[in-house]
Amino acid sequence: xLTLDNLYVNYGAIRALKGFSCTVNQGExxxxxxxxxxxxxxxxxxxxxxxxxxxxxxxxxxxxxSGIAPHRIVxxxxxxxxxxxxxxxxMTVQENLEMGGYIRTDSKGLRDDIExxxxxxxxxxxxxQQLSSTLSGGEQQMLAIGRALMSRPTLLLLDEPSMGLxxxxxxxxxxxxxxxxxxxxxxxxxxxNASMALSIASRAYVLESGNxxxxxxxxxxxxxxxxxxxxxxx
Amino acid sequence: xxxxxxxxxxxxxxxxxxxxxxxxxxxILALGLNIVTGLTGQLSLGHGxxxxxxxxxxxxxxxxxxxxITLNLVVSGCITAIAAAVxxxxxxxxxxxxxxxCTLGFAEIIKVIFLNLDITNRALGLTVxxxxxxxxxxxxxxxxxxFAVVCTTLIHNSRFGRALSAIRCDEIAxxxxxxxxxxxxxxxxxxxxxxxxxGGGLYAHFMGYINPSDFGFLKSIDILSMVVLGGMxxxxxxxxxxxxxxxxxxxxxxxxxxRMLVYGGLLVVIMIFRPNGLMGNVRVTELFLRAIGRKPxxxxxxxxxxxxxx
Numbered sequence: 001x002l003t004l005d006n007l008y009v010n011y012g013a014i015r016a017l018k019g020f021s022c023t024v025n026q027g028e029x030x031x032x033x034x035x036x037x038x039x040x041x042x043x044x045x046x047x048x049x050x051x052x053x054x055x056x057x058x059x060x061x062x063x064x065x066s067g068i069a070p071h072r073i074v075x076x077x078x079x080x081x082x083x084x085x086x087x088x089x090x091m092t093v094q095e096n097l098e099m100g101g102y103i104r105t106d107s108k109g110l111r112d113d114i115e116x117x118x119x120x121x122x123x124x125x126x127x128x129q130q131l132s133s134t135l136s137g138g139e140q141q142m143l144a145i146g147r148a149l150m151s152r153p154t155l156l157l158l159d160e161p162s163m164g165l166x167x168x169x170x171x172x173x174x175x176x177x178x179x180x181x182x183x184x185x186x187x188x189x190x191x192x193n194a195s196m197a198l199s200i201a202s203r204a205y206v207l208e209s210g211n212x213x214x215x216x217x218x219x220x221x222x223x224x225x226x227x228x229x230x231x232x233x234x
Numbered sequence: 235x236x237x238x239x240x241x242x243x244x245x246x247x248x249x250x251x252x253x254x255x256x257x258x259x260x261x262i263l264a265l266g267l268n269i270v271t272g273l274t275g276q277l278s279l280g281h282g283x284x285x286x287x288x289x290x291x292x293x294x295x296x297x298x299x300x301x302x303i304t305l306n307l308v309v310s311g312c313i314t315a316i317a318a319a320v321x322x323x324x325x326x327x328x329x330x331x332x333x334x335x336c337t338l339g340f341a342e343i344i345k346v347i348f349l350n351l352d353i354t355n356r357a358l359g360l361t362v363x364x365x366x367x368x369x370x371x372x373x374x375x376x377x378x379x380x381f382a383v384v385c386t387t388l389i390h391n392s393r394f395g396r397a398l399s400a401i402r403c404d405e406i407a408x409x410x411x412x413x414x415x416x417x418x419x420x421x422x423x424x425x426x427x428x429x430x431x432x433g434g435g436l437y438a439h440f441m442g443y444i445n446p447s448d449f450g451f452l453k454s455i456d457i458l459s460m461v462v463l464g465g466m467x468x469x470x471x472x473x474x475x476x477x478x479x480x481x482x483x484x485x486x487x488x489x490x491x492x493r494m495l496v497y498g499g500l501l502v503v504i505m506i507f508r509p510n511g512l513m514g515n516v517r518v519t520e521l522f523l524r525a526i527g528r529k530p531x532x533x534x535x536x537x538x539x540x541x542x543x544x
Contacts, residue, residue: 048410074412082410088403099400102393103412151412 001026001186002047002155007056009042016042018210019056024155029177029187031197031218033231034207040190041083043207044157047188048080049073060155075103079153083160083190085144089133093124096132096143100150110150117146120176138169145176155186162193174200194231198222206231236369243370251372253484255440258375259433260476264460265386265469266429271458272467273395274422275402276326277334282453283341284427287314288434289444290354293362296439303365303374307435314431315424317344322423326416329405341454348446359445362438375436382429386469389425398422399467463504465511470518475511 002024009017017039024030032040045051047058049070058066065073079100088096097117101110118125121142127135132143141161148156158177162170170193178200181187191197198204198218206214206227214227221227243251267281292310295301301309325336348354367374389395397418400408409415438444456479464475482500486493508514 050406050409069414070409071412071414074410080410082407086404086407086410088400088407090403091399095396099396099408099411102397102400147411 001061002188003059004043004047005057005059007043007046007058008054009039009046009051010054016210017046017056020207020211022205022212022215024186024188026186027181027184028203029181029189029201031189031191031201031204032207033191033194033197033204035231036192037209038207039210040207041159044080044159044188044190047073047157048078050080071103074151074153077152077154078157079148079151079155080157081141081144081148081159081161084163085137085140087132087135087140087143087147089131091132092129093132093135093143094128096147097124097150100147101152103151113150113152117149120179121146137164138166138172141165141169141173142176145173145180149180153185155188156180158187158189160190160192162191162196170196194227195222198232239373240370243372246372253481255372255375255436257477257480258372258379259437259440260457260460260480261379261473262375262382262429262433262436263457264464264472264476265382266426266433267457268426268461268464268467268469268472269386269389269398269429270423270426272461272465272472273390273402274398274419276419276423277330278337278423278426279334279451279454279458280321280337280341280344281426281430281457282449282451282455283344284314284318284430285434285437285453285457286344286348286444286446286449287317287427288431289438289449290348290360290434290446291431292435293360293438293444294353296363296365297360300366303367303371303435303439306365307378307432310435311428311431314434315428318427319420319424322420326419326423338451338454341451345446345450354446357446359443359448360438361443362441364442365439371436371440375440378432378436382432383469383473386472390469394418394421402467459501463501463511465508465514465516468511468513468516470516471511471513474513478512 004020004022007017007020008015020039020043022030032043034040042051046053049068053066056066057064060076060078063076065076088099091099094114097114098110101113104110118128123139124142124146127139132140135143161173161177165173174196177187177189189197189201198221201218204215204218204221205212206221214221214224263281263285267278270276270278288310291313292306295306295309321340325333328336349357354360369377397408397413400411400413401415401418405415460475460479461472463479464473465471483493483497486496489496504512
């Protein structure tokens with residue numbers, strides 16, 4: 001479904017990605033794990049067009065999407081939950097969800113989808129008229145995920161959904177991610193919390209300084225001695 | 235009709251009339267800058283220069299083409315908007331302080347151009363002929379104010395307005411939602427400049443004389459103060475802010491040379507006690523709906539009370 005082929009990204013003189021390649025198949029959860037600064041978020045940002053590629057090619061459902069503007073990539077069915085949630089602070093929960101469906105004009109469908117998101121996230125329904133800045137971190141993450149679903153994507157990019165959340169909330173968010181995937185959504189997940197990521201992903205890529213050093217089935221990586229010592233702390 | 239209105243105007247003390255008109259023009263200018271700075275979150279220090287583009291275009295249209303004032307204002311607004319779009323395209327990729335400095339630079343350039351063009355009579359400034367108008371100018375100013383308030387309200391509540399407000403909240407998230415950030419910023423900049431152009435045109439015709447130095451950095455700061463004092467992003471705020479800042483210096487005149495001292499102090503005090511602006515936390519339409527019983531009681535205090543109880 002999604003193919004990244006030999007991606008290079010530079011930030012000024014710093015090379016953030018050095019020839020990264022990967023594939024994501026329909027219906028999978030694929031995780032990108034690795035330390036800070038390994039280039040995980042850069043990969044997601046280059047897929048969604050927020051960061052320009054120095055070289056390489058990205059194809060999605062047979063179309064080349066590298067080099068096109070972010071708003072057109074959203075329209076092709078890729079939606080990103082940005083790192084740090086980035087909800088629209090001065091808007092209410094409801095307004096945030098409406099913004100998520102910005103590219104759509106079917107107001108009936110949008111209303112139905114908002115109701116569906118409120119069913120999936122009852123916490124958000126209780127707080128729909130509240131300003132999103134008054135939500136807790138976990139609720140903001142739910143809102144960011146709900147907002148990304150509003151554009152009806154076929155591929156969801158999740159950037160560090162566990163960031164800054166208490167362990168119990170992390171469990172809860174990952175359960176939700178699994179449920180969304182069970183509904184047929186393909187997911188590319190960036191995570192520092194490697195054990196959580198490996199527990200829900202079918203495959204994973206391990207990144208070190210801008211390239212993947214290891215990839216394979218999550219179950220295999222979880223018992224790999226190198227991965228265990230470097231990322232799972234055992 | 236026109237005669238009747240003129241008669242009415244003649245009965246108002248010219249001094250008060252001038253304050254009234256200046257407040258009206260202030261509101262138009264503040265509403266425009268509020269779209270750029272308040273709604274879209276792009277700090278512009280060049281609104282005074284856009285006002286001058288409108289003022290000079292409008293004055294020249296009257297003297298060279300003799301168009302009726304309403305058409306004249308629309309054309310001057312459009313000229314200003316086009317100028318803003320051309321300036322905005324390269325600089326609106328920047329944000330925050332960098333953008334502010336760029337708008338400041340362009341504002342100076344515009345001023346220097348007007349100071350050196352023959353058609354704008356260089357540093358001597360232009361005397362503006364009275365326009366052909368269907369109502370007396372002070373009335374027209376307030377017609378435009380009402381029209382501008384209505385349009386701005388529609389813009390704020392439109393899909394476009396919500397995209398602008400998303401850009402202010404978080405540019406990256408807005409981009410990730412499929413909003414074309416740079417394009418919308420340019421459109422918002424041009425739209426704000428349109429208001430400045432119309433305001434400038436009214437100013438030129440009401441004053442009867444314009445000079446490029448009237449529209450310098452201080453003018454831009456004046457307009458920005460109206461927006462900030464009233465409340466960023468708030469329409470009622472721009473109205474209140476512009477009125478207060480136009481009226482206050484006049485009402486303080488009895489203090490003679492202490493006037494500007496008190497005026498400055500007033501600004502400081504308001505910003506300390508109302509950091510979000512006079513109308514910053516007030517949603518006028520919500521208050522109105524609640525007053526006529528169309529909406530259940532839910533105010534910002536309730537929202538605050540809900541904070542962090544999870």
